[in-house]
Amino acid sequence: EVQLVESGGGLVQPGGSLRVSCAASGFAARSSDMSWVRQAPGKGLEWVSTIYSDGRTFYADSVKGRFTISRDNSRNTLYLQMHSLRAEDTALYFCARHYYESPVFYWYFGLWGRGTLVTVSS
Amino acid sequence: DIVVTQSPDSLAVSLGERATISCKSSQSVLYSSNNKNYLAWYQQKPGQPPKLLIYWASTRESGVPDRFSGSGSGTDFTLTISSLQAEDEALYFCQQYYSSCSFGQGTKLEIK
Numbered sequence: 560e561v562q563l564v565e566s567g568g569g570l571v572q573p574g575g576s577l578r579v580s581c582a583a584s585g586f587a588a589r590s591s592d593m594s595w596v597r598q599a600p601g602k603g604l605e606w607v608s609t610i611y612s613d614g615r616t617f618y619a620d621s622v623k624g625r626f627t628i629s630r631d632n633s634r635n636t637l638y639l640q641m642h643s644l645r646a647e648d649t650a651l652y653f654c655a656r657h658y659y660e661s662p663v664f665y666w667y668f669g670l671w672g673r674g675t676l677v678t679v680s681s
Numbered sequence: 682d683i684v685v686t687q688s689p690d691s692l693a694v695s696l697g698e699r700a701t702i703s704c705k706s707s708q709s710v711l712y713s714s715n716n717k718n719y720l721a722w723y724q725q726k727p728g729q730p731p732k733l734l735i736y737w738a739s740t741r742e743s744g745v746p747d748r749f750s751g752s753g754s755g756t757d758f759t760l761t762i763s764s765l766q767a768e769d770e771a772l773y774f775c776q777q778y779y780s781s782c783s784f785g786q787g788t789k790l791e792i793k
Contacts, residue, residue, distance in 0.1 A: 605784070606783065653731075667778045
């Protein structure tokens with residue numbers, strides 16, 4: 560079955576660090592463009608970061624310099640390393656696969672995980 | 682950055698009636714080289730991730746009922762549910778993917 564399963568969320572103090580993971584199954588994450596999208600409680604969706612299949616990475620201004628997206632091809636897993644966390648980073652973090660229409664991946668999302676909750680609070 | 686704004690923030694519609702949600706982008710998302718509008722619509726139910734409904738402004742994703750339709754071009758777009766069913770009660774988002782991506786703030790659709 561093609562799916563994405565996030566993990567690693569939790570409670571962290573302001574200024575702290577956390578790494579969330581997204582395990583892909585049924586397809587090779589290394590061959591896909593993948594993103595993290597977050598949703599603050601009761602709020603809308605916010606794009607966070609993207610990694611292309613060729614390794615290029617992109618970040619929202621709100622997280623640039625604090626978050627790092629990466630991929631472990633041997634584990635078929637996507638990561639988001641978060642540093643200097645702030646209260647406003649509190650959200651459900653989804654990973655999502657970009658939609659593929661040969662020969663290009665586009666920046667809309669046909670496959671989502673169920674998310675992992677990150678809470679930044681003292 | 683392209684700002685995407687939806688209206689209304691919420692609406693209540695009776696079963697079997699038409700529901701219409703508007704989405705406006707701060708600049709055109711029509712790419713002239715392929716004449717495609719880089720605009721998608723998602724449905725999100727409580728406790729679930731978003732589900733892709735429509736892309737390229739008007740192309741329905743496989744498996745999406747044909748009561749859902751998308752229209753518009755350039756900066757103004759509409760999601761229409763032709764005959765509202767109980768299971769359509771949800772949060773709806775539009776998203777532009779012309780430049781990176783950005784989402785509208787969401788529209789909460791309730792059954793009247």
